[in-house]
Amino acid sequence: MPPPPLIAFAHVGKSFADGRGAQPVRAVDDVSLEVAAGEFLAIVGGSGSGKTTLLRLANRLIDADEGTITVEGEDISSVDPIQLRRRIGYVFQSGGLFPHISVAGNIGITPKLQGTPAPEIAARVDELLDLVRLDRALYRDRFPHELSGGQRQRVGVARALAAKPRIVLMDEPFGALDPLTRDALGDDFRDLHRKLGLTTVMITHDMTEAILLADRIAVMRAGRLLAQGTPAQLAGSGDAYVSELLRTPRRQAERLNVLLPRDGAA
Ligand SMILES: Nc1ncnc2c1ncn2[C@@H]1O[C@H](COP(=O)(O)OP(=O)(O)OP(=O)(O)O)[C@@H](O)[C@H]1O
DSSP: OOOOOSEEEEEEEEEEOOSSSSOOEEEEEEEEEEEOTTOEEEEEEOTTSSHHHHHHHHTTSSOOSEEEEEETTEEGGGSOHHHHHHHEEEEOTTOOOOTTSOHHHHHTHHHHHTTOOHHHHHHHHHHHHHHTTOOHHHHTTOOGGGSOHHHHHHHHHHHHHTTOOSEEEEESTTTTSOHHHHHHHHHHHHHHHHHTTOEEEEEESOHHHHHHHOSEEEEEETTEEEEEEOHHHHHTSOOHHHHHHHHHHHHHHHHHHHHSOOTTTO
């Protein structure tokens, strides 16, 4: 028998009141999705398709209207949200760092809230800076505004890992970065995912990034889960929207093959 999934959504729905008296927005609509232990899942979809809402439902930043979500086998509706969030690392789109707290303070914030003694926090911060490949001496005492976008995201990843979670949720973590930094950070995170035995769910707009980093991809549109599977399974899904999403990486790969000679072949 396969091991039970680490995260499971079963017929999950979430609507938001419009606020102007119009119909509520159906942000997530009857989504059933399982994430296995050790898996790297990407959620891909256009703006407003419900990706962030689905992610935030998993750590109870918001609560579902319908359906059941289990994390490590527990129905999260009966788990204290603060405890739950300490078991799940969360990386925000633009780092989400506290601007008036140093890099070390940002990374150590969860252990501090958990009452970890200061020397242990300091050691953990150094370990995490090494893990995300930021020079301790240079970056430990800087403030977020003294960092590049890529460095901020590295700190965001370190902070998400501080309480040693098994699960990491990432909301478009590399979206705002230049392509080289994005590539380097994606590769580094993929290595961390493997080395630490994490289970990762990452939102991205970019199908190419999803194909390159994730084991499996879930495609959302208008709150619904349209398709899920490995890139090869998606390619065979036959869904017109999924085919459209796959067209760009495919065309780019073909064009690059023609235009860009391999090293030494020019
Ligand atoms: N707190 C909220 N109140 C009202 N409507 C909301 C709220 N959060 C999300 N929505 C609506 O729910 C829908 C899904 O939003 P969501 O942020 O989940 O999409 P997304 O796929 O993550 O989009 P993006 O890629 O632009 O971040 C959108 O129509 C959005 O306007």
